[in-house]
Amino acid sequence: MYFKKMQSRTKQKFVPYIFILPFIISYVAFFLYPAIYSFVLSFFSYKGYGKAKFIGLSNYINLINYDTMWNSLGNTFFYFLLSFIPTMIFAFLLALIVRSKPISRFQSIYKPIIFLPQICAVVASALCFKIIFGERVGVISQLLGKAIPFLSDMQLMKWTVVVLITWRAIGWYFIIYLSGLTTIGDDIMEAANIDGASAVQSTWHITMPMMKPTFMLAFVTNAIGSLKLYTEPNLLLSQNYDPPMQVAPYVNLIINSLSGGQFGMASAAGWILVVVILILTLIQLKFFGGDD
Amino acid sequence: MKKTKFLAAFLTLSLCIASLAGCGAKPEESIASSETPKTEAATGEAPSEEAAKLKMMVFPATENYEKINEQFLALYPELDAKVDIEVELGGSGDGDVAQKLRLALASGQNLPDIIRLNYTQLPEFVEAGVLEPLDSYIKPYEGDIIDSAKNVMKYNDEYYAFPREVKPKVWFYRADIFEECGIDPYQIKTIDEYIAAGEKIRETYPDAHMENYNVPSKNYDLMMMLSATNGRFCDEEGNYNLASDPDVKLTFERIKKLYDSEVNSTVAEWSADWAPAFSSGEIVSQLIGGWFKTDFMNFKLEDQKGKWAIAPWPEEIREGSDAGGAIWVIPAASKNKELAAEIMAKMCFENDAAKIIYDVTGVIPALKSSQEDPYFNAAHDYYASSLGPVNFESMNYLKVYPYTPASTQEVTIVLQYLDEYLAGNMTLDSALQTAQTDLINQIGNPYEQ
Numbered sequence: 170m171y172f173k174k175m176q177s178r179t180k181q182k183f184v185p186y187i188f189i190l191p192f193i194i195s196y197v198a199f200f201l202y203p204a205i206y207s208f209v210l211s212f213f214s215y216k217g218y219g220k221a222k223f224i225g226l227s228n229y230i231n232l233i234n235y236d237t238m239w240n241s242l243g244n245t246f247f248y249f250l251l252s253f254i255p256t257m258i259f260a261f262l263l264a265l266i267v268r269s270k271p272i273s274r275f276q277s278i279y280k281p282i283i284f285l286p287q288i289c290a291v292v293a294s295a296l297c298f299k300i301i302f303g304e305r306v307g308v309i310s311q312l313l314g315k316a317i318p319f320l321s322d323m324q325l326m327k328w329t330v331v332v333l334i335t336w337r338a339i340g341w342y343f344i345i346y347l348s349g350l351t352t353i354g355d356d357i358m359e360a361a362n363i364d365g366a367s368a369v370q371s372t373w374h375i376t377m378p379m380m381k382p383t384f385m386l387a388f389v390t391n392a393i394g395s396l397k398l399y400t401e402p403n404l405l406l407s408q409n410y411d412p413p414m415q416v417a418p419y420v421n422l423i424i425n426s427l428s429g430g431q432f433g434m435a436s437a438a439g440w441i442l443v444v445v446i447l448i449l450t451l452i453q454l455k456f457f458g459g460d461d
Numbered sequence: 462m463k464k465t466k467f468l469a470a471f472l473t474l475s476l477c478i479a480s481l482a483g484c485g486a487k488p489e490e491s492i493a494s495s496e497t498p499k500t501e502a503a504t505g506e507a508p509s510e511e512a513a514k515l516k517m518m519v520f521p522a523t524e525n526y527e528k529i530n531e532q533f534l535a536l537y538p539e540l541d542a543k544v545d546i547e548v549e550l551g552g553s554g555d556g557d558v559a560q561k562l563r564l565a566l567a568s569g570q571n572l573p574d575i576i577r578l579n580y581t582q583l584p585e586f587v588e589a590g591v592l593e594p595l596d597s598y599i600k601p602y603e604g605d606i607i608d609s610a611k612n613v614m615k616y617n618d619e620y621y622a623f624p625r626e627v628k629p630k631v632w633f634y635r636a637d638i639f640e641e642c643g644i645d646p647y648q649i650k651t652i653d654e655y656i657a658a659g660e661k662i663r664e665t666y667p668d669a670h671m672e673n674y675n676v677p678s679k680n681y682d683l684m685m686m687l688s689a690t691n692g693r694f695c696d697e698e699g700n701y702n703l704a705s706d707p708d709v710k711l712t713f714e715r716i717k718k719l720y721d722s723e724v725n726s727t728v729a730e731w732s733a734d735w736a737p738a739f740s741s742g743e744i745v746s747q748l749i750g751g752w753f754k755t756d757f758m759n760f761k762l763e764d765q766k767g768k769w770a771i772a773p774w775p776e777e778i779r780e781g782s783d784a785g786g787a788i789w790v791i792p793a794a795s796k797n798k799e800l801a802a803e804i805m806a807k808m809c810f811e812n813d814a815a816k817i818i819y820d821v822t823g824v825i826p827a828l829k830s831s832q833e834d835p836y837f838n839a840a841h842d843y844y845a846s847s848l849g850p851v852n853f854e855s856m857n858y859l860k861v862y863p864y865t866p867a868s869t870q871e872v873t874i875v876l877q878y879l880d881e882y883l884a885g886n887m888t889l890d891s892a893l894q895t896a897q898t899d900l901i902n903q904i905g906n907p908y909e910q
Contacts (some may be wrong), residue, residue, distance in 0.1 A: 216563065303733040427870075
């Protein structure tokens, strides 16, 4: 009897682990091991095949002394910060508008329209933006009757990327905010209304504090995604060849190292990015995480 | 609460490093060695009843070589009986293919038998000892190969590549406008004369431009101009010294001279504005590689048909090439390397096979026997002149820049500072000095990587 009980308890104890075992195995094999391996590799000179040579911290030191690394990191932050602010503001405002009483009954129309840029293939979006922002034959230049070098002037190139990223991202964060808003019960808003709170006051004092976890999720995922930005600027700014390093995001540095057969350097650059993202995320958690 | 924070931090870290997953490969398991055990297949003797399968990796599309292989094997039934060539896409450019090759070498899996690269990548793989030396396959044809083209096939004086397309420098120009303005491209010897010719054309056609060197610069523009000189980024020992190399300086100055001249257009190459600029007559000349003939036709500018002709570059800068050319290499670890080499030798050096390639791709062979063949010298359907004679003439001026195993990175770094110099953000000396510092910092010694 006792033995049977013990057997059943043991079974109970291990069954959950058996269920999550496939995930654990794939996590270790495809995520943890490569990540640790790349960390080890960052201390080696290795061209992807042949023998790896231990060089200590040289990859990290060389990167830190490489102006282009800081420039690329600056470009990434430029893309992140300048798209982050409008994305979050517009996405939240749109979610508030769509959730508001007069509009909410047309949600089924507005939601897909606002989300549409997100489901457009990024390649197709970038091609459309290339046409819109073409220097001479572009839509904007044609409308203004003046050739504006959106895709060849180093400063304007960066702004064009920001527009593309923001346009694509708003739909995504709109959905996140909309789902966050649905968690706020109508009774609370009605109570505020009865107490005489205006729409602005209700939003500021009730909706926004209650949306804090949703904001945090949006901010953190946006920061992580934006700092790993690669596709949009490369598709939009490349003209048959990679975009110039003056406007390239940080990930291009990693890709360039890989293309040059410098896997160790690429790994080190990757780990520097990990540290940057981690610091930024912890700062965000500190500011927006509160006591939760 | 502490537990929650710890969990949050852990999850955040996991998300952050997600991008690194997949970076690994086992150096110790690499097959980066030519000492592959010889199997039956490695001898090239496929079993009589079954054709050997050869994998041919190409870029940027498989279509052309599927057609070529089909026609080529029909031309050589004895090869058709013993081989089945599968064309595989390696990516959109040579960098993608090089990356795939590295991964295949690291994993020992899916190694193609024939790989298309650019000469730029050859030094890396030869230095690593992963390519099959091809002397014995090329020697029988050596007498028929145009001498300068041999440089595209060699590294350290040994053959390691078959030429897919030798890329001499070719000057495309509006024959009708040049003739109307009384300009003979063969009489233009220097960059100054080239600019003067442009100014003369502008007297009749005020909107016409001779070139469009711009920021961001194109790597082929830099390398074509640099290969006209003896300039190089590092010496033979791998010490970066471009800041003190007079020919690198001269190259930067020449590009700047064209960039600053009135005959330079602001139209960006490969942008949506480029093709319309040819149609509108804004661009009446291009100093570019021979490969441009196909790209230009792909613009499908019917109004330009019969208006463009080609000539060698002005004498002062006519030597050199765009990355030497496109090549085929055979990995030493390929299971069918002998058969692959036999096929590629026929495909690249036999006149009948060259005609098939010419028909499909427009690539003119680097063969002396083809030089006299009317097939390659006939009038062209699109261009105002035959392409063959000028291409063959330009091949005589073909010079290959001494690429290193780190050339891709070198060019990326140097281009950045060429842009800064052109834009007037840096002086020539500081641009070159900073480029040199970055090259040392990022690459060190290209031969010791």
